[in-house]
Amino acid sequence: MLPPRAYYFIGLNGVRALSIIAMLLVFASSIFVxxxxxxxxxxxxxxxxxxxxxxxxxxxxxxxxxxxxxxWAVVNRLLIIFQVIILILSEIGWPAAFFARFFPVLGxxxxxxxxxxxxxxxxxxxxxxxxxxxxxxxxxxxxxLGCVNMFVGLVFRERAKERRSIMSWRAEAKGVLPSHRDLxxxxxxxxxxxxxxxxxxxxxSTEKAHAEEFGQKGYGFGxxxxxxxxxxxxxxxxxxxxxxxxxPPPARSESSRAGTPEPKFRSSPTAI
Numbered sequence: 598m599l600p601p602r603a604y605y606f607i608g609l610n611g612v613r614a615l616s617i618i619a620m621l622l623v624f625a626s627s628i629f630v631x632x633x634x635x636x637x638x639x640x641x642x643x644x645x646x647x648x649x650x651x652x653x654x655x656x657x658x659x660x661x662x663x664x665x666x667x668x669w670a671v672v673n674r675l676l677i678i679f680q681v682i683i684l685i686l687s688e689i690g691w692p693a694a695f696f697a698r699f700f701p702v703l704g705x706x707x708x709x710x711x712x713x714x715x716x717x718x719x720x721x722x723x724x725x726x727x728x729x730x731x732x733x734x735x736x737x738x739x740x741x742l743g744c745v746n747m748f749v750g751l752v753f754r755e756r757a758k759e760r761r762s763i764m765s766w767r768a769e770a771k772g773v774l775p776s777h778r779d780l781x782x783x784x785x786x787x788x789x790x791x792x793x794x795x796x797x798x799x800x801x802s803t804e805k806a807h808a809e810e811f812g813q814k815g816y817g818f819g820x821x822x823x824x825x826x827x828x829x830x831x832x833x834x835x836x837x838x839x840x841x842x843x844x845p846p847p848a849r850s851e852s853s854r855a856g857t858p859e860p861k862f863r864s865s866p867t868a869i
Contacts, residue, residue: 602760605753605760605761606760606761609749609753609757609760609761610761612742612745612746612749613688613761615742615745616684616688616712616716616742616746617685617688617689619716619735619738619739619742620681620684620685620688620716620739621685622734622735622738622739623677623681623719623720623723623735623736623739624678624681624682624685625735626723626728626731626732626735626736627674627677627678627681627723627732628674628678629729629731629732630659630674630728630729630732631671631674631675631678633657633658633729634655634658634659634660634667634670634671634674635671637655637656637657637658637660638655638658638660638667640657641655641656649662650662654727658670659726659727659728673722677719677722677723680715680719681719683700683703684703684712684715684716687700687703687704687712688712690705690758690762693705705758705759705762706755706758707755707758708750708753708754708755708756708757708758709746709747709749709750709753709757709758710746710747710750710751711750712743712746712750713742713743713744713745713746713747713748713749713750714743714747715743716739716740716742716743716746717740717743717744717747718743719736719739719743720736720737720739720740720741720743721740723735723736723739724736724737724740
């Protein structure tokens with residue numbers, strides 16, 4: 598059984614596909630109506646009928662029979678085509694940065710309510726004129742999808758486009774398996790310069806003071822070190838030799854030659 602987010606993903610993308618199809622149908626029908634209106638205006642201008650002067654529309658078209666009626670009819674169809682193209686691009690999600698900056702209501706951070714309102718307005722505009730069957734069905738289909746998008750926008754609000762996004766689906770799919778979260782602070786290895794400063798001093802001023810006091814080169818604990826310390830006024834004394842407290846004291850002998858072997862020799866008969 599699929600998780601609930603899978604049904605949301607499939608349902609929202611199904612509504613998205615139907616919206617794109619409906620807008621493509623309105624796009625094609627608008628071009629068809631635009632061509633048909635221009636042909637009807639050309640026929641009326643070529644063979645004017647005196648009985649058509651009192652009619653509200655030019656025969657066989659959606660062009661009103663009034664001053665600049667042809668101009669506004671053409672502008673109306675061009676605006677519908679332009680709006681449908683923008684809405685199709687917003688449903689595809691390209692370019693997302695353009696919509697997020699210039700048309701935030703159609704961007705990825707907004708819901709589907711605004712899209713549904715635009716679709717209903719386009720559908721109502723087309724349905725307000727006497728059109729052919731193909732244009733009528735396409736406009737009615739777009740109006741119905743606009744109502745569905747407004748309802749989905751009220752339910753999911755700004756999360757609608759996020760729930761139907763393929764990229765967010767992949768990101769959520771990575772978190773299906775349980776994962777362990779390490780709450781320990783990240784360990785950053787200190788730089789060598791920081792360690793050297795910590796153990797030697799706070800900066801170059803300390804090293805410079807040591808160099809001025811003891812010189813750049815060390816002398817160790819030999820004769821050179823003793824001589825350098827004497828020149829600086831320091832006295833190095835040799836520690837007295839002593840035994841540990843737990844060692845027994847050495848035995849003392851009354852003879853001044855204690856510890857030396859006694860000589861062995863023979864007396865000579867001629868010795869005095």
